[in-house]
Amino acid sequence: MSELLFVNACVRGERSRTLALARHFLSEYVKNHPEVTVTERNLMTERLEPQYPEVLEHRDELWNAGKLDDPSFDAAWQFAKADKIVIAAPFWDLSYPAILKIYLERISVCDITFGYDADGNSVGLSRAEKLLLITTRGGSFSLPETAWMESGAHHLKALCAMYGIPAFQLLCAEGLDDVRNNKEAILAQAMGEARVLATQF
Numbered sequence: 568m569s570e571l572l573f574v575n576a577c578v579r580g581e582r583s584r585t586l587a588l589a590r591h592f593l594s595e596y597v598k599n600h601p602e603v604t605v606t607e608r609n610l611m612t613e614r615l616e617p618q619y620p621e622v623l624e625h626r627d628e629l630w631n632a633g634k635l636d637d638p639s640f641d642a643a644w645q646f647a648k649a650d651k652i653v654i655a656a657p658f659w660d661l662s663y664p665a666i667l668k669i670y671l672e673r674i675s676v677c678d679i680t681f682g683y684d685a686d687g688n689s690v691g692l693s694r695a696e697k698l699l700l701i702t703t704r705g706g707s708f709s710l711p712e713t714a715w716m717e718s719g720a721h722h723l724k725a726l727c728a729m730y731g732i733p734a735f736q737l738l739c740a741e742g743l744d745d746v747r748n749n750k751e752a753i754l755a756q757a758m759g760e761a762r763v764l765a766t767q768f
């Protein structure tokens with residue numbers, strides 16, 4: 568039985584277009600892969616604490632004592648052991664909401680999701696073969712003149728390299744808040760892409 572971890576960072580909940588796209592992808596995915604268990608982590612209900620000084624200090628104490636089985640590392644182990652990972656997050660301030668950054672800080676634990684070999688080289692320790700980011704954007708940030716500003720997908724792709732996840736994929740509907748665009752048509756196209764991706768992911 569393999570496991571797909573779904574990390575939900577869609578702050579607007581049921582009003583979120585990103586969540587609608589992600590739910591469509593996941594429902595198509597389970598139709599195509601009935602053997603896969605989907606486990607959702609909802610970052611709005613979970614409310615992980617940012618790494619304030621005392622939070623980081625506690626984590627360092629546990630890590631230095633080798634207590635990697637402490638419940639505060641559960642999210643990191645879950646991420647490290649998932650076979651596939653889907654993250655749904657809207658495009659905020661050129662990247663993604665802070666709740667996702669807090670989650671990423673929580674799961675980025677040396678000797679769980681990444682580590683170093685005897686020669687000091689960084690090695691990924693996460694099992695997932697693929698990570699898919701599902702996002703929607705108000706503006707268009709895949710154009711030659713704007714792509715450099717996009718810092719959400721780029722950051723997650725780089726983290727995949729650190730975690731040892733070989734394939735990063737992106738499902739994106741963009742330009743949804745641009746009055747010159749037909750947002751229904753853009754979303755419909757992304758839903759179609761989700762259906763195709765669900766057969767291949």
Ligand SMILES: Cc1cc2nc3c(=O)[nH]c(=O)nc-3n(C[C@H](O)[C@H](O)[C@H](O)COP(=O)(O)O)c2cc1C
Nearest residue numbers: 579583584585586657658659660661703704705706
């Ligand atoms: C706090 C906030 C920040 C945003 N920042 C950006 C941005 O930097 N660039 C952009 O193109 N759209 C931005 N948007 C627009 C969203 O990306 C867009 O409306 C998206 O579809 C929202 O996704 P959702 O329906 O899943 O919440 C922002 C929206 C919010 C609420």
